[in-house]
Amino acid sequence: MIQLIRVDDRLIHGQVAYSWKAFLNYDAIVIANDEIVGDEFRKSALKMCCPSDVKLAIRSIEDVSLLLNNEKVKNLKIFVIVKNIFDCLRLIDKNIEKIEKINIGGLEKKENSELFSKASYLTKEEKNILEKIKEKGIKIEFQLVPKDDIKEF
Amino acid sequence: MNIVIASHGTLAEGLKNTLELILGKQDNIQCLCAYINDNSIEEEYNKLNLKENEKYLFLTDIEGGSVNQYILSKKNENIKIISGINLPFLVEICLNNNIEDSLEIAREGIKIIEEYDEYKEDFDF
Numbered sequence A: 001m002i003q004l005i006r007v008d009d010r011l012i013h014g015q016v017a018y019s020w021k022a023f024l025n026y027d028a029i030v031i032a033n034d035e036i037v038g039d040e041f042r043k044s045a046l047k048m049c050c051p052s053d054v055k056l057a058i059r060s061i062e063d064v065s066l067l068l069n070n071e072k073v074k075n076l077k078i079f080v081i082v083k084n085i086f087d088c089l090r091l092i093d094k095n096i097e098k099i100e101k102i103n104i105g106g107l108e109k110k111e112n113s114e115l116f117s118k119a120s121y122l123t124k125e126e127k128n129i130l131e132k133i134k135e136k137g138i139k140i141e142f143q144l145v146p147k148d149d150i151k152e153f
Numbered sequence B: 001m002n003i004v005i006a007s008h009g010t011l012a013e014g015l016k017n018t019l020e021l022i023l024g025k026q027d028n029i030q031c032l033c034a035y036i037n038d039n040s041i042e043e044e045y046n047k048l049n050l051k052e053n054e055k056y057l058f059l060t061d062i063e064g065g066s067v068n069q070y071i072l073s074k075k076n077e078n079i080k081i082i083s084g085i086n087l088p089f090l091v092e093i094c095l096n097n098n099i100e101d102s103l104e105i106a107r108e109g110i111k112i113i114e115e116y117d118e119y120k121e122d123f124d125f
Helices: A014-024 A040-049 A061-068 A085-092 A124-135 B011-023 B041-047 B066-073 B087-096 B099-108
Strands: A002-007 A028-032 A055-059 A078-082 A101-104 A114-117 A120-122 A139-142 B002-008 B029-034 B056-060 B079-083
Touching (some): A014 B087, A028 A061, A040 A055, A124 A139, B029 B041, B029 B066, B066 B079, B079 B099
Parallel strands (some): A002 A078
């Protein structure tokens, strides 16, 4: 089952591997990203950042529903990470299972973006996508680590 | 667990700052940064908020240094000292409060990084 979907442009790093692991004790990390699937170097680097007792899968957004719908995976607590808000909406639209909320933990500053929450910058386009996600009844929580206060979108 | 990180210069503050980026705010950690001004170590030590009858874990930068020596001179049954502190130790002690486990993680955490192993997926379906 999906324990949490996180949007984080750094994918796996200290906050994910230590803070969220301690808080959720997830069994596996699933990264849904179309570019990294074909990038052996980045996949190896991500594997190295993954806690040693946690399984890791890196799939395209198209293929990730196959994995998450597999019976063997249903019994595991899965921490799903996508790199950006656009991928997040694509993932949600796969209707894999009912999603109550998403977590956003770090989006770098880019052109025409403004700071929305600690370390998270949003463009107008991204805000529009978040509105669409919100309309589906999904809570959007900005929070880098579990100890931080949540800022809702 | 009450923790004091003590260092020559600003390492202690820097470690705490980095730790809090990873784990969020840590209210149980104080810092002693020696020699960043004209104050003596004693003056810096006296600025710490140490309550009587509470236990403190002092984490110092290096065993042979003057900071460690000074803390050692203050040692009593409420003070435990560990020298040669690193970030893996701090992360582990803050998550699990276990000194022995954290020491092991700290030792495992310093190593030569050669190159990445070939990526193999953990799911074969």
